[in-house]
Amino acid sequence: MWLESSLFLANENKAPFWLQANNYGETPETLPSLQLKYSLRNQYDSSRNVLGKLKRVDWAYGTTVVNNFSKKNQFIISEAYLKARWKALEFYVGRRKEIFGLTDTSSTSGSYIWSGNALPIPKIQLHTPGYVPIDKKGVFSFKAGISHGWFGKDSVVSSHLLHQKWLYAKIGNNNSKVRLYAGINHQAMWGGYSEILKNISGPYPPTIDGYLAPYPLYSYQYLLIPFLQKITPPNTQKVTGNDGGNAIGNQLGSVDIGTEIKIHNFKLFIGKQQPYDFGRSIKNLNNIEDGLYTFALNLPHDNLNKIAFEFFYSKSHGRTRFGKVNKSNSGEVDNYFFHGVYQSWSYKNRIIGNPFIIYKSENGAIRYNNRIKYFSLLLRGNIKFANYEIRQAYSLNYGTFGKEFLKKQYSLNLLLQKELNQNWLLQQVFSLDSGSLYTSSFGSRTSLRYMLK
Incomplete structure (x- = not known):
């Protein structure tokens, strides 16, 4: 359990990029601001019995209020969540801070599909x-x-739903000097109702009498098995014309690969997250150059114990491949994170x-x-006198296909942290934006x- 008070200041009335990014929607965008935060945790029982085994069944909870x-x-x-564990399985209900995708979660600039940038979805x-x-x-x-979530009223569509599933494999155990990782995650926004889209x-x-999935159990099978639409086309009386011609809802995800190498007290992780919006992009390698590339090195030194370098590229969208127009996409693009x-x-x-x-959306x-x-x-x-973390990024931003521009941006963040004693922790963060994408600030x-242990 801990209590925290924070004072946010800026020379403009808006928080710079790194003060906002990947903070689960907690950071106020309008400054100055005073933040009070309270967190309570009840963890699983980590004690073991005489045979050295944990409880077969256990439960825990957590909440953070801002x-x-x-x-x-x-x-x-x-x-605000309640979770239960049985052997290797865990079930939870509620909001919970998470990151999805194969990456170094403690140092990533933003995992492609789910980075912790938004408020957790219930x-x-x-x-x-x-x-x-x-x-x-x-x-x-x-x-x-696998999970099922609720977006609520969040866009032109209300009461729409979240579907997630993922599978990752690892070769190598705790004693292995080299570990190999690979996996895929599949996400979907689907269902809901829209008065705005009703008369289109x-x-x-896009709807049947305003409903985007009027028969949700029927539609769910096509989310659970995405390629099922190629085998058994959906009933046009139960699925909207838009979904029947494409896919149920907005489906997206990433295919991830990675390698972890241990040499003495050094640990190196190299990985890539390959995005997809269309299944054919995976099949035909249409957008193979796009993705998040990670290089993270843990060092056995106090002065510098972590170096993480990431390169992100998303200019292709499957329309071009290494500079050449990609005919296999027939003019369509993997319009990352955008949906009609x-x-x-x-x-x-x-x-x-x-x-x-x-x-x-900003001022309409x-x-x-x-x-x-x-x-x-x-x-x-x-x-x-403190622990430190320096985070910086330089980006070239090209807008979207059809609305191109070029804006350069540099963002810097310096965090200093000092344990005053066993109960008190002091943090000081300085953040800078310089460029044409965001207001220089x-x-x-x-x-x-204050931590209660």
């Missing part, structure tokens, strides 16, 4: 929290899960995935940006946390 006081006061419940989830060994030595293992007709109407019906892969006006992609105008090239560098370590966060 109050932001500024020109626009906010009360946010960013976490859902129910069944998964394996860690990798589950298949053989006795644990050389082969897997991690999997044509050959591919559900608008965008976002929640509460924040992108769910990589925060460098922009689809945002929509800002678009999903053709990006950026470089991100993180350095972490300890100096005499300088901001800070000063936080004091």
Whole structure:
């Protein structure tokens, strides 16, 4: 359990990029602001019996409540969940902070599909929290899960739903010097009702009397098995013309691969997250150059114990492949995070995935940006008086196909952290934006946390 108070300041009235990004929607956008945060956790029982085994069944809970006081006061419940464990399986219900995709979660600039940039979506989830060994030595293992969530009223569509599933495999156990990882995750926004889209007709109407999935159980089978539409076309009386001609809802995800290498006290992770919107992009490698490339190195040094470099590229969209027009897509593109019906892969006006992609409503105008090239560098370590973390990114932003532009952006974040004693933790953050994508600004966060152990 801990209590925290934070003071946010900026020379403009808006928080710089790194003060907002990947903070689960908790950071106030309008500054100055005073934030009060409270978090309560009850963890699983980690004690073992005389045979050295944990409880077969256990339960836990967590909650985080945030109050932001500024020109626009906010009360946010960013976490509230109840979870239960049985052997290798875990079930939870509620809001919970998570990151999806194969990456170094402690240092990523933003996992492609689910980065922790938006407020957690309420859902129910069944998964394996860690990798589950298949053989006795644990050389082969897997991690999997499935969930169902609720977006609520969040766009031109209301009461729409979330579907998620994922499967990852690992080769190598705790004693292996080299571990190999690979997997895929599948996400979908689907269902719901829209008064705005109700009267749109044509050959591919987006609704049936305003409903995007009037027979949800029937539609769900096509989400559970995405390629089923190729085998058994949906009943046009039960599925909208738009979904019947494409896919049920807005389906997207990533295919991830990675390698972890341990040499003495050094640990290196190299990985790639390959995005997809169309299944044929995976099959035909249409957008093979797009994705998030990660290089993360853990070092056995106090002054510098972490270096993480990431490169993100999303200019192809499957329309071009290494500079040449890709005919296999017939002019269509993997329009990352954007959708003609559900608008965008976002929640509460924040992108769910990589925060460098922009689809945002500001004063009645929509800002678009999903053709990006950026470089991100993180350095972490300890100096005499504090722990530090330096995070910086330089991006080239090209807008979207049909609405191209070129805007250059540099964002810097410096975090200093000092444990005053066993109960008090002090943090100081300085954040800077310089460029043409965002308003050039300088901001800070000063936080004091009291921990009850």
